[in-house]
Amino acid sequence: MTIHVALLRAVNVGGTGKLPMAELKALCEACGFTRVRTYIASGNVVLASPGSAERVKAKLxxxxxxxxGKPIGVMVRTADELxxxxxxxxxxEAAPNRALVVFLDAPPPPDTxxxxxxxxxxxxxxxxREIYVHYGEGMRDSRLRIPAAQAGTARNMNTVARLVEMAREAAAR
Incomplete structure (x- = not known):
């Protein structure tokens, strides 16, 4: 069994992308994934599957x-990749809540x-297959636009670190 981390695009606690994490966990289990754990209400799932990351992505x-009733993009990394x-x-040295990584399915385009x-x-x-961004004093006032990031999903470094820890825990079970 390989431990994977799935990162859903445009899923959060409110608005059009609302997907309760209990529903996401049940959906993952119905797909046959095991050791399923979600983390915060923004579409983060740690799971085990004998299939490749590509197969997990397609199935999910x-x-x-x-x-x-509509497509929801998913970026998948193995525990080792994450x-x-x-x-x-x-x-x-950056505050982990002011630095993030945008996960992509493919390498960033050369003109990124x-x-x-x-x-x-x-x-x-x-x-x-990522774009790292440090927002200095914070994201609130930033107007930064990275067109290549639109195809991906972003997580701050606190979340990435917690998902790595959860993946390690899942591997030990």
Whole structure:
């Protein structure tokens, strides 16, 4: 069994993307995934599956589309891949709630940095299939636009660190 972390796009506690985490957990279990645990109400799931990350993604996206009546994007990383994302975090001195990673299905396009707009103090570093962003004094007043990030889903480094910990716990069970 491989431990995977699934990160849903546009899922939160309110609005059009509302999906209670109890429903998400039940949906994952109905897909045949085991050791399912969710983390905060923004679409974070740790699960075990014998299938590849691509297979987990396809199965979960199909189930979510049936459940929600519309497509919901999912980014999937194995526990090891997520740990590597955390280890590669290029802003270790930054407050973890002011630094985030945008998870993508593919490497960021070569023109990612050239297409960024409204950048002031924000720092941006491209990863393997991620975009790391440090917002300096915070996101509240930032008008930063990263077109390549629209295809992904973002999590702050506190959340990434907690998901890595949860994945390790799931692997030990």
């Amino acid at each position: 996206e199909a189930a979510l589309a049936r459940h929600a 740990a590597q994302v955390l280890a590669a975090h290029p802003f270790p 940095l050239a297409r960024v707009s409204h950048r002031t103090v924000e720092e941006i570093v491209l990863g393997r």
